Amino acid sequence: MKPRIPLAHLPTPIVKPQRLADRLGIDLWVKRDDATGGAEAGNKLRKLEYLLADALAAGADTVITCGGAQSNHARATALAAASLGLRAVLFLRTRDADAGAAALPRSGNLLLDRLAGAELVAITPEQYRDRAAIMQAHAERLSRQGRVAYVIPEGGSNGLGALGYVRAMLEIRKQLDLGLAGGEPFDAVVHACGSGGTAAGIAIGAALYDVARTVRAMAVCDDAPTFEAIIDRVIGEAEGLMGRDLPRAELRVDEHARGPAYAESSREQLEHVALAARTAGLVFDPVYTGKAFSGLVELCERGELRGGRVLFVHTGGLPGLLAQGEALAAVTP
Numbered sequence: 106m107k108p109r110i111p112l113a114h115l116p117t118p119i120v121k122p123q124r125l126a127d128r129l130g131i132d133l134w135v136k137r138d139d140a141t142g143g144a145e146a147g148n149k150l151r152k153l154e155y156l157l158a159d160a161l162a163a164g165a166d167t168v169i170t171c172g173g174a175q176s177n178h179a180r181a182t183a184l185a186a187a188s189l190g191l192r193a194v195l196f197l198r199t200r201d202a203d204a205g206a207a208a209l210p211r212s213g214n215l216l217l218d219r220l221a222g223a224e225l226v227a228i229t230p231e232q233y234r235d236r237a238a239i240m241q242a243h244a245e246r247l248s249r250q251g252r253v254a255y256v257i258p259e260g261g262s263n264g265l266g267a268l269g270y271v272r273a274m275l276e277i278r279k280q281l282d283l284g285l286a287g288g289e290p291f292d293a294v295v296h297a298c299g300s301g302g303t304a305a306g307i308a309i310g311a312a313l314y315d316v317a318r319t320v321r322a323m324a325v326c327d328d329a330p331t332f333e334a335i336i337d338r339v340i341g342e343a344e345g346l347m348g349r350d351l352p353r354a355e356l357r358v359d360e361h362a363r364g365p366a367y368a369e370s371s372r373e374q375l376e377h378v379a380l381a382a383r384t385a386g387l388v389f390d391p392v393y394t395g396k397a398f399s400g401l402v403e404l405c406e407r408g409e410l411r412g413g414r415v416l417f418v419h420t421g422g423l424p425g426l427l428a429q430g431e432a433l434a435a436v437t438p
């Protein structure tokens with residue numbers, strides 16, 4: 106096994122939102138990975154357990170990563186790095202990059218990035234396409250100053266980060282063995298897919314530990330072929346790390362829940378966010394989990410999963426939601 110530092114509060118519970126399950130006509134369970142911690146919580150923390158262990162093993166004093174301005178991954182990295190005494194540099198995508206990092210908002214994830222003392226660097230969407238090179242160049246600059254920087258890719262989505270979700274599936278297997286969540290494997294695991302690492306880890310772990318037959322990764326930005334290629338690459342990297350071929354559950358990338366664009370939601374998607382909060386007290390965010398849940402509602406309406414045992418992985422995202430009050434005005438009193 107690869108070295109790992111415990112950062113997340115584990116195991117996270119699996120809950121049954123009965124009224125929501127009745128409404129959707131499926132045997133719905135929710136894995137509460139929004140509860141992997143406090144302000145640092147979400148799916149990224151499971152990946153960071155491996156990635157930051159690797160950073161420490163490499164003697165790093167600084168971690169460099171990237172994301173959208175309201176990136177949950179960047180925020181989790183900033184807070185986890187602070188807990189380990191590491192500095193964090195975050196390259197954040199914004200159309201107003203010329204105005205500099207000081208002009209980035211002070212709400213949601215960005216507030217937490219700032220509180221954690223992370224160094225914020227605003228980059229344009231065009232620069233963001235070259236994020237790997239930009240982060241590498243920064244690591245080299247720091248190295249010339251005698252520092253040791255460790256670069257974490259977007260979303261923590263490489264083979265090493267994906268091991269966090271392989272391990273999450275082992276955690277679910279143990280919960281099923283205890284008779285929790287109905288005790289039987291699921292027909293499908295459904296989750297939001299933004300950079301592919303979670304999907305890769307779930308697909309491997311669901312098959313390794315007989316957690317589910319199929320995985321439905323709900324794309325929140327790019328199309329299915331793009332994600333399939335990314336997920337294949339990440340699974341290949343994980344196989345390289347483990348030194349063997351790994352099984353994978355039948356994985357389907359669904360693109361019907363993408364919405365108008367990354368971080369932009371349709372009215373119906375926002376209504377589904379409100380539905381989950383009102384019917385089950387489950388708070389999904391419009392960027393990731395809300396879209397994935399809305400995609401699940403649509404599958405149920407089409408009758409695709411009728412009566413099936415479905416595990417929805419709640420991957421977090423609350424700080425981003427809290428920065429979007431205005432966008433949710435249409436569905437809140």
Ligand SMILES: *Cc1c(COP(=O)(O)O)cnc(C)c1O
Pocket residue numbers: 147148149177178260262297298299300301302303304390393394420421422
């Ligand atoms: C990053 C993120 C995802 C997507 O996970 P990937 O591994 O990047 O595909 C889903 N939900 C939330 C809340 C996230 O922050």
